Amino acid sequence: MTIRDATPSDADDIYRLLGWFVTSCRPDRAVFDDVTFPRIVEAAAEGRAEFLVAEQDSRMVGYVLALRMPTLFAGGTILELLELAVDAPLRGRGTGSALIRAVQARALEAKDVEVTVPTRRAADFYRGLGFHETAAYLKWSTS
Numbered sequence: 777m778t779i780r781d782a783t784p785s786d787a788d789d790i791y792r793l794l795g796w797f798v799t800s801c802r803p804d805r806a807v808f809d810d811v812t813f814p815r816i817v818e819a820a821a822e823g824r825a826e827f828l829v830a831e832q833d834s835r836m837v838g839y840v841l842a843l844r845m846p847t848l849f850a851g852g853t854i855l856e857l858l859e860l861a862v863d864a865p866l867r868g869r870g871t872g873s874a875l876i877r878a879v880q881a882r883a884l885e886a887k888d889v890e891v892t893v894p895t896r897r898a899a900d901f902y903r904g905l906g907f908h909e910t911a912a913y914l915k916w917s918t919s
C-alpha cells in the first residue's frame with residue numbers, strides 16, 4: 777500500500793470516498809469542485825493541512841484530511857483530524873491505521889503539539905492508535 781499527498785487529479789476518487797464518510801451532510805459535487813476541494817489542496821500545499829490518500833494496486837482505497845491550527849493555549853499548532861474514509865469493501869486490512877500513522881508522522885515532523893479528532897463512530901479505532909479521550913465535542917449549526 778502507498779500513502780501519498782492528494783493532488784488535484786484525485787478529485788473523482790476522493791469524492792467517491794467522501795460518500796463513505798458523510799452521514800449528516802450531503803456532499804454537493806459543484807461545491808466540492810469549485811470551492812472545497814481546491815481550497816483543501818491549497819491549504820495542504822501551504823502546510824495548513826495534511827491531505828493524504830492510500831493506494832493499493834493503483835486504486836485509491838482511502839483518504840484522510842487534517843487541518844493544522846495555530847493555538848495560544850497549546851503554545852503551538854494542533855492538527856485536527858476531520859475526515860477519514862476507507863472503501864467499505866476493503867476495510868479491516870490496515871488502511872485506516874496506515875493513514876493515521878502517516879498523519880502522526882507528519883505531526884511529529886511539523887512539531888505539532890498534538891493531534892485531535894472529534895469522532896462518534898470510531899473512538900475505539902483511534903484508541904488503538906494511541907489516542908485517549910479528553911473532551912466532549914459540541915456543535916452549533918447555522919442551518
Ligand SMILES: CC(C)(COP(=O)(O)OP(=O)(O)OC[C@H]1O[C@@H](n2cnc3c(N)ncnc32)[C@H](O)[C@@H]1OP(=O)(O)O)[C@@H](O)C(=O)NCCC(=O)NCCS
Nearest residue numbers: 797860861862867868869870871872873895897898900901
Ligand atoms: C474507521 C475506518 C477509517 C477504519 O478503516 P480500516 O481500514 O477498516 O481500519 P483498520 O483496518 O486499520 O482497523 C484497525 C483496527 O481498528 C478497528 N476498527 C476499524 N474501524 C473501527 C470503528 N469504526 N470502530 C472501532 N474499531 C474499528 C479494526 O477492527 C481493527 O482492529 P484490530 O486491529 O483489532 O483488527 C473505516 O471503518 C471507515 O472508513 N469508516 C467510515 C467512516 C468513519 O467512521 N471515519 C472515521 C470517523 S472520524
